[in-house]
Amino acid sequence: MLTVENASLHYGAAQALRGVSLEVKPKSITCVLGRNGVGKTSMLRAIVGQHPLSSGSISFDGTVLGKKPPYDRARAGIAFVPQGREIFPLLTVRENLATGFAAAKRGNRNVPPEVFELFPVLKTMLGRRGGDLSGGQQQQLAIGRALVTRPRLLVLDEPTEGIQPSIIKDIGRAIRFLRDQTGLAILLVEQYLDFCRELADHVYIMDRGEIVHSGDAASLDKPEVRKFLTV
């Protein structure tokens, strides 16, 4: 469904990705692990169109994304939950959700019911400003907002960062539900190993801008794989 081939990315002279290739299949959870600063966020920025590749290519459903801007990728079905959540601070929860209508087809300009089923807390806070929510609530809002666009691929950047265990469980349950019930493809970047091992159908490990391991969730227990993750 999503194929990244030999992707390189630069910030000025500094190279953040060095020939990364990976694949995300429909109805599956693909997890990318790696230490701080190895290029995980950079790869996601390239996928959602927020930063251009310097070489290589990314294709979605068989079409090369090339120079497509982020809004066209969102309209094509790629939804993004960024690191740090990036909730619109002065918009209410309801308005934050409504920004996703821009990418949804005309008949779909509403909040799908599963958003409130998965994150009931959002329903009680519709009138509050997004910036006034707690970190955990913002994370749930960020995922809910992404679902409003009716995506076929959901890209999440460290959704467990700085979140308490009970909400991490909710998020994990939501991700699994989305794969099983709506057939969404999910690309999940994480540092939290156990979270990935429980959820992933396939895992990649990144180190210094490169993919250094590819395998199933169980492969994460091998010592030669672990060495890429210990600090």
Add this chain to the structure above:
Amino acid sequence: MAAKRLVSLTPLATVQGPVGEAASTAIASINSELELWNGIQNIIYGLSLGSVLLLAAIGLAITFGVMGVINMAHGEMVMIGAYTTFVVQQIIRVSAPGLFDYSLLIALPAAFLVSGAIGVVIERGIIRFLYGRPLETLLATWGISLVLQQATRSWFGASNVQVGSPSWMSGSFDVGMLTLTWSRLWIIVFALAVFATLQLVLKKTMLGLRMRAVTQNRRMASSMGIRTPWVDALTFGLGSGIAGIAGVALSQIDNVSPNLGQGYIIDSFMVVVFGGVGNLWGTLVGAMSLGIANKFLEPFAGAVLGKIFVLVLIILFIQKRPRGLFALKGRAIEA
């Protein structure tokens, strides 16, 4: 009236005895009454000047707030609105003189569309290539402003054109000891109506939501599927259109000439900076307080010196509060 009484009482005040005393106290009370009415007049004149500033500045506030673009040609959008009023009135005079009383109502949408369309063309044609380069944008829009002035000059001539007032706009009425013109009153009402409408557009429409999202986080707005180039073009069109509407109002109280916009651009920028960028309520309060401050300072310092004084006050104020009068506060901002 009070002035007449004052004249007749003044000689009596010099008389010795109870008559003189009574005359003196009467004079004192008349003077304080005059002062009170004078203050009220200053406030009302200040509010009407503030309304003009509000109309001129509000479009600037949204283009500056949403896109971070300093548009030096904004004043010319006001000027184009005033000339649109002139053209509308010419057409009405020739083809349907009976409609003259409605000429301003017809000119409002016309000016909005003309200035708005020119704004969109400028944004699509020039400004969008200069995003993130404030100095180039400043110079380019300044160039555009000169071009628009010159074009108007060659088309309509360099001197003032006559824009008439419909009957309901002309004349005056008395309140207490004041004489107020209808045009002043209508401009206050009109500016507040424009402000309220714009608030509604921003709060209740899809375009408004998208504009606010882009203001707060352009990159994320794009990733939510919002076509940011469209939002930019429409924002610029909206800001320019409102400037055009301001031009219709200004045509009623100021001379309509190719330089019309120049007189307002500096004041408009002051209002936006003073009120706090990205906050329309700040623009409202900023415009009104600058208008009133100008009117109160004028009698002491004269119009020009009064302006300089206000400018100095604003510079001092910005030193203390760089984000303006209504800097947004709270957890929502730090997020």
